[in-house]
Each structure stands twice: as structure tokens, then as C-alpha cells.
Amino acid sequence: MKVLVPVKRVVDANVKVRVKADGSGVELANVKMAMNPFDEIAVEEAIRLKEAGKVTEIVVISIGPQQAQETLRTALAMGADRAILVKVDETVEPLGVAKVLKGVVEAEQPGLVVMGKQAIDDDSNQTGQMLAALLGWAQGTFASKVELDGDKARVTREVDGGLQTVELKLPAIVTTDLRLNEPRYASLPNIMKAKKKPLDEKSPADFGADVAPRLKVVKTEEPGGRKAGVKVGSVAELVDKLKNEAGVL
Amino acid sequence: MAILLIAEHDNASLSDQTAKALSAALQIGPDVDVLVAGKGAKAAADAAAKLKGVRKVLLAEADELAERLAEPFAALIVSLAGNYDTIVAPATSSGKNVAPRVAALLDVAQVSEIIEVVSPDTFKRPIYAGNAIQTVQSTEPKKVITVRTASFQAAPEGGSATVENVSAAANPGVSSFVENKLSESDRPELTSAKIIISGGRALGSAEKFQEVILPLADKLGAAVGASRAAVDAGYAPNDWQVGQTGKVVAPDLYIACGISGAIQHLAGMKDSKVIVAINKDEEAPIFQVADYGIVGDLFTILPELEKAL
Ligand SMILES: Cc1cc2nc3c(=O)[nH]c(=O)nc-3n(C[C@H](O)[C@H](O)[C@H](O)COP(=O)(O)OP(=O)(O)OC[C@H]3O[C@@H](n4cnc5c(N)ncnc54)[C@H](O)[C@@H]3O)c2cc1C
Numbered sequence: 395m396k397v398l399v400p401v402k403r404v405v406d407a408n409v410k411v412r413v414k415a416d417g418s419g420v421e422l423a424n425v426k427m428a429m430n431p432f433d434e435i436a437v438e439e440a441i442r443l444k445e446a447g448k449v450t451e452i453v454v455i456s457i458g459p460q461q462a463q464e465t466l467r468t469a470l471a472m473g474a475d476r477a478i479l480v481k482v483d484e485t486v487e488p489l490g491v492a493k494v495l496k497g498v499v500e501a502e503q504p505g506l507v508v509m510g511k512q513a514i515d516d517d518s519n520q521t522g523q524m525l526a527a528l529l530g531w532a533q534g535t536f537a538s539k540v541e542l543d544g545d546k547a548r549v550t551r552e553v554d555g556g557l558q559t560v561e562l563k564l565p566a567i568v569t570t571d572l573r574l575n576e577p578r579y580a581s582l583p584n585i586m587k588a589k590k591k592p593l594d595e596k597s598p599a600d601f602g603a604d605v606a607p608r609l610k611v612v613k614t615e616e617p618g619g620r621k622a623g624v625k626v627g628s629v630a631e632l633v634d635k636l637k638n639e640a641g642v643l
Numbered sequence: 644m645a646i647l648l649i650a651e652h653d654n655a656s657l658s659d660q661t662a663k664a665l666s667a668a669l670q671i672g673p674d675v676d677v678l679v680a681g682k683g684a685k686a687a688a689d690a691a692a693k694l695k696g697v698r699k700v701l702l703a704e705a706d707e708l709a710e711r712l713a714e715p716f717a718a719l720i721v722s723l724a725g726n727y728d729t730i731v732a733p734a735t736s737s738g739k740n741v742a743p744r745v746a747a748l749l750d751v752a753q754v755s756e757i758i759e760v761v762s763p764d765t766f767k768r769p770i771y772a773g774n775a776i777q778t779v780q781s782t783e784p785k786k787v788i789t790v791r792t793a794s795f796q797a798a799p800e801g802g803s804a805t806v807e808n809v810s811a812a813a814n815p816g817v818s819s820f821v822e823n824k825l826s827e828s829d830r831p832e833l834t835s836a837k838i839i840i841s842g843g844r845a846l847g848s849a850e851k852f853q854e855v856i857l858p859l860a861d862k863l864g865a866a867v868g869a870s871r872a873a874v875d876a877g878y879a880p881n882d883w884q885v886g887q888t889g890k891v892v893a894p895d896l897y898i899a900c901g902i903s904g905a906i907q908h909l910a911g912m913k914d915s916k917v918i919v920a921i922n923k924d925e926e927a928p929i930f931q932v933a934d935y936g937i938v939g940d941l942f943t944i945l946p947e948l949e950k951a952l
């Protein structure tokens with residue numbers, strides 16, 4: 395079975411982004427970029443399924459600018475077999491991404507798509523569910539465990555009250571949560587090998603996908619700040635402040 | 644300009660996240676119908692009918708809706724969508740699961756986790772773990788929106804809407820429910836608690852977490868939260884995680900114990916009314932958002948605090 399893993403190039407999770415002074419967006423010049431952490435987990439899961447003999451080929455795909463190649467090379471170095479870059483310079487909304495991915499799925503015919511639950515830049519948490527909808531497939535979102543068994547996948551999901559397990563008919567979409575696995579680092583020899591793995595370049599038009607934005611971003615601003623308060627010297631002082639100053643006890 | 648609000652419930656009772664999302668919906672427009680999809684969910688529907696401002700409650704019951712599986716649930720919402728311009732869901736795990744599926748089936752963009760209604764088609768939402776706030780306008784023929792419930796007050800009771808039965812849509816039949824393993828607790832829920840006490844990596848083990856954090860929570864009538872590091876290490880269950888990719892909370896009082904204050908954690912709690920930080924490192928970033936900080940060892944401070952209450 396072939397697995398497709400979409401990976402997004404995002405601002406590194408350790409960077410505290412700043413809003414541009416003119417309110418037109420966030421400052422992205424000279425900011426460290428990386429693979430979306432949930433997508434690293436997705437790549438890792440695909441590799442583990444391949445190592446377990448349940449998967450034969452892992453295709454990674456990114457929709458983004460030329461530099462998204464680096465993100466794809468990282469996935470190849472981790473252990474993916476082949477990569478596709480769908481080159482777009484503008485921001486593509488989740489629905490547009492899902493439309494491109496639908497085209498890729500139709501061309502590649504994977505038995506499973508594993509992707510992140512959320513991109514840590516737009517924090518949308520939409521694309522996997524949208525792709526499942528467009529394909530008419532089942533979805534197992536926020537996965538902390540995935541078991542493949544014949545033509546079915548059993549997915550344990552992190553939900554508000556605890557854990558929920560569902561069974562999905564394959565092909566299906568799985569989106570990853572933090573506890574699914576711990577992604578490996580690519581070794582130096584594998585980074586070298588990844589340079590020779592195939593990476594195809596395509597455009598949204600190759601998949602007949604309309605990626606024009608539907609939403610208008612009116613402005614981007616700093617969040618309302620919170621200033622540091624006081625340090626108290628003892629537990630007694632803390633309790634007194636909480637009771638008599640803040641009135642929350 | 645009617646609005647369909649997707650209720651959050653467990654069949655037996657209505658979650659107060661529904662009442663919070665209702666407040667957001669009423670800021671978008673006055674004609675709000677509530678959809679309760681489930682099995683044996685009459686009690687939840689009756690509770691929704693009592694919320695002030697609800698025009699009508701739609702109750703859809705079927706086996707495959709008992710656990711609100713995304714595929715039949717989305718099909719149901721799409722079958723009702725013709726009567727509505729806007730579909731609103733609380734950004735709970737169930738709402739986040741189904742809403743984008745509905746949006747894609749309707750071929751419209753979704754606006755996720757709004758924190759403010761600027762006008763009926765314009766909303767504010769956080770991006771980059773809350774480090775920036777975007778104002779977005781949706782001119783889609785149908786708007787699909789999820790609501791960050793921590794940013795809205797619960798709508799009060801005082802309504803008496805009618806409950807109307809609607810039929811479930813055809814089940815796509817691609818998924819089935821296997822089991823739930825839900826945390827059982829008498830403590831308040833994280834998303835509705837007035838006080839939250841949260842523990843981080845510093846707790847060191849599940850035993851210590853239970854020994855030090857839980858008695859204090861019980862004394863305060865508080866809910867218990869955790870950082871990702873504490874959950875990943877198995878000190879606390881996944882549904883206690885507060886943060887960018889966990890739960891977003893805004894209680895009256897949030898007590899962070901042995902939590903450094905990474906941006907991903909702050910994203911989930913920095914709108915709390917009063918924040919207390921207990922950390923042995925006086926440089927820990929959590930102190931930059933705390934109203935009251937104590938520098939010291941939580942293993943001596945927390946038992947002291949429990950005694951002082
Ligand atoms: C994609 C992604 C998503 C994430 N989502 C979340 C999320 O939703 N929620 C979240 O919380 N994190 C999230 N994180 C993780 C986040 O970046 C931090 O790693 C995490 O919050 C750290 O947890 P911590 O503060 O418990 O641990 P640490 O950062 O290790 O901090 C422990 C603190 O305890 C203090 N300490 C140690 N011993 C004592 C003692 N005896 N007494 C008092 N203080 C003590 C230390 O001084 C330190 O400040 C995410 C990360 C990524 C990459």
C-alpha cells in the first residue's frame with residue numbers, strides 16, 4: 395500500500411513571531427523555518443508502517459514556495475521514498491490545499507493519507523477533514539494510535555474527554571496528534587542519500603485545483619499584552635493577595 | 644440570515660460550551676437554531692431549548708450519531724444547510740472534527756476559533772499560537788465558523804424554544820465507533836472551571852502529580868490542567884493538556900506549578916483573569932504573564948498552600 399504524507403513548511407516552533415508594524419502580516423524575513431511538527435509525526439508514522447511491512451511506498455508532498463523543497467528533503471532523509479512540490483508563492487488556504495491534495499490522491503491512488511492535525515502557523519486544523527470530505531473518505535483526526543488491519547484502520551483519537559477509538563474503511567485520512575510517536579532525526583548518511591531521491595515539481599493547475607483565497611485578511615495585530623505582576627515572598631502573602639486584592643478565593 | 648449552531652453534548656446533558664458558542668452566534672445574528680445530533684439525546688435538546696435567544700432546537704437521533712462520527716454528522720449538517728447562511732460550532736474536539744468536513748462539502752472556506760465577532764461577516768482569530776490576531780472577512784455564500792469558547796460568556800437560561808425532530812441523513816457507512824476511554828472525575832471540567840491548577844514537567848512522576856496537585860485542586864474545587872511535557876511523560880492524561888494544541892482556558896484563577904511558560908502553553912491560558920506562577924527559576928517566562936509569582940520549590944510551597952487555605 396502507498397501512503398501519502400502532506401508536509402508544510404512553517405515558522406519554527408521555537409520562534410516568537412512579530413507582527414509587522416503596518417499590520418499587513420507577520421515578519422517572515424530571516425525567520426527560521428522548519429517542517430510543521432505534526433507533519434514530522436505523520437512522516438514518522440508512515441515510516442513505522444513501512445518498517446512493519448504494512449506500507450510499500452511513502453510519497454511526501456508540499457504546497458508552497460521553492461524553499462519548501464528543503465522540507466521535502468528533510469522528509470526524504472527521514473525515510474520517505476519520493477517527493478512532490480506543488481509550487482505556489484502565495485498563501486494557500488486549507489480548502490485550496492485540500493483541493494490540490496485531492497488531485498494528487500487521484501493521480502497517486504494511495505491507500506492512506508497521514509497528515510498533521512494542525513499547522514502551527516495558521517492554527518486552522520481544517521485540511522485533513524476537508525480532504526476527507528472532498529474524497530468522500532473516512533477521517534480519523536487527532537490520532538494517538540493507528541493500527542492497520544486488512545482494509546480497515548483502527549484509530550485512537552485524543553478527544554476532549556479522553557480517548558476515542560473508531561474504525562475506518564480504507565482508503566482513509568488520519569491526522570496526527572502529539573502522542574502518536576516521537577519523530578526520528580535524519581542521520582547524516584540519510585541526508586546525503588535523500589539528495590538523490592526523486593522530487594517532482596508541479597503546479598496547482600496540473601491537478602485542476604483552484605487555490606484562489608476565499609477569505610480576506612483585513613489586518614493583523616499584536617495580541618493584547620499582559621504585564622508581569624509582583625513576586626510575593628510567602629504563601630501567606632499569596633493567599634492574602636488572592637483573597638483581598640484579586641478577590642478570586 | 645439564520646444561523647445553525649451545532650450543540651456540544653454527551654446525549655444526557657448539554658455542555659456549557661454550547662451556551663458560550665451561542666453568545667457568539669447571537670452577535671452574528673438574532674435567528675439561531677440549535678442542532679442536537681445524537682442518540683437518546685432528548686434531555687440535551689430540552690436543555691438547549693431553555694437557553695435564552697434560541698429560536699428552535701432541531702433534534703436528530705440515529706445509532707451512528709450517538710458518538711457524533713464525523714461522516715454521518717457532516718452529512719446531517721449539510722442536509723440542513725439550505726436554510727442557513729451561517730453554521731457555527733464550538734471549537735471542541737467534536738466541533739473541530741466535523742466543521743471543516745461540512746465547509747468542504749459546501750465548497751466554502753472555514754474561519755477557525757474566532758475570539759471576537761467584529762460584524763456578521765468579519766471575525767478576529769489568533770494565529771501563531773496567539774502571537775498575532777488576524778481580522779478576517781468571509782464573503783462566502785455560507786459561513787462556517789468555529790468559536791473559541793473561552794472568549795465568550797455563556798448565554799443564560801430563560802428561553803422556551805420548541806424542539807423539532809429532524810431525520811438523520813443517509814450514513815456514508817465508512818466509519819464505525821469502537822470505544823471511548825473517558826477520564827472519570829468529580830472535579831469541574833477544564834473549560835468551565837473557575838479555578839485551574841496546572842502541573843508541568845517539574846512534578847517528575849504521575850505519583851507526585853497526584854500527591855501534590857490533586858489534594859490542592861480538591862480543596863479549591865478546581866479543575867486540573869497540565870503542560871504538554873507533563874502529558875507526554877505520562878504524569879497526566881491527554882485531556883488535561885492546556886495550550887496551543889490542547890485546551891484553551893480562561894478561568895478566574897490559573898495556578899501554574901513547575902511550568903516554564905513556553906509560548907505554546909501561554910497560548911492556552913494567558914486570557915485567565917488572575918495567573919499565579921510557582922517556579923524555582925526566577926527567570927522562567929511564566930513570570931512575565933503572572934499577576935503573582937512565588938520563586939521556590941513547589942514541593943514545599945504547594946503543601947503549605949494547601950494548609951493555608
Ligand atoms: C507543535 C507543538 C505544540 C505544543 N503544544 C503545547 C501545548 O498545547 N501545551 C503545552 O503546555 N506545551 C505545548 N508544547 C510544548 C512546549 O513548547 C513546552 O515544551 C512545554 O510547555 C514545556 O512544559 P513544562 O513547562 O512543563 O516543562 P519545562 O519547560 O521543562 O519547565 C519546567 C519548569 O519547572 C521548573 N521547576 C523544576 N523543578 C521545580 C521545582 N521543584 N519547583 C518549582 N519549579 C520547578 C523549571 O524551572 C522549569 O521552568 C508544544 C510544542 C510544540 C512543538
Ligand SMILES: Nc1ncnc2c1ncn2[C@@H]1O[C@H](COP(=O)(O)O)[C@@H](O)[C@H]1O
Pocket residue numbers: 400401402403430432433455456457458486488491509510511512513514516517518519520521522
Ligand atoms: N501548504 C501545505 N502543504 C502541504 N501540506 C499542508 C499544507 N497546508 C496544510 N497542510 C497539511 O494539513 C495539515 C493541517 O493544516 P491546517 O488545516 O492548515 O491547520 C498540516 O499539518 C499538513 O499536514
